[in-house]
Amino acid sequence: MADITLTTANWAYTWAIFYATILLTISISTFTPLAHTVCEQAGFPQPRDQPLHVYVYLFAGCQFMLGLSLAVLEAAGEWRAVSVIVACALPMGLLGTTLSAVKGGQGCGTAFWSHALLTSIGTTAGWRLLVENW
Numbered sequence: 020m021a022d023i024t025l026t027t028a029n030w031a032y033t034w035a036i037f038y039a040t041i042l043l044t045i046s047i048s049t050f051t052p053l054a055h056t057v058c059e060q061a062g063f064p065q066p067r068d069q070p071l072h073v074y075v076y077l078f079a080g081c082q083f084m085l086g087l088s089l090a091v092l093e094a095a096g097e098w099r100a101v102s103v104i105v106a107c108a109l110p111m112g113l114l115g116t117t118l119s120a121v122k123g124g125q126g127c128g129t130a131f132w133s134h135a136l137l138t139s140i141g142t143t144a145g146w147r148l149l150v151e152n153w
Contacts, residue, residue, distance in 0.1 A: 031151070034144035035105050036093055042086030049079035062119070062130025099152045106145030112138040 048057045049071075058065045058075060065071050085108060092100045116138060120131045 031144040031147040032098070034141060035089065035101050035148060038105060038109075038141055038144075039086045039089035039093060042082045043090065046079040046083035046086060049075060060130065062128060062134070098148065102145065102148035102152045105141065106149045109138050109141035109145050113142060 045057060045061075048054065054071055054075070055065055055067050058071065063075070065075065085104070089101060089104055092098075092104070113135060116131060116134045120127050
């Protein structure tokens, strides 16, 4: 029972590590032959007979920078800094997801709901990290 309690108490830290990992994985995948598939799964399909739009690469670069920053800070045990980054980035992800669905024409399909769920959990984790570390 103690192991479950310990894991439950540290879920926000686990989430932060997962977030850094997923950002790095997605951003690196954008520069591989999997790029079109990654875009489709994220709800932003790109024509397969054309190169990806330049903004996809710019977005991947931002994700890489954010993921690498988080991974380095987590490895260094700088949880105060991690808490600020996670608490700021994930609400913006939720806003971006919502704007994409409403204004971007993608609608509220599977990609929207999976991203909205993950960013909602992440936002909660970010605020919990802020409370614990500040």
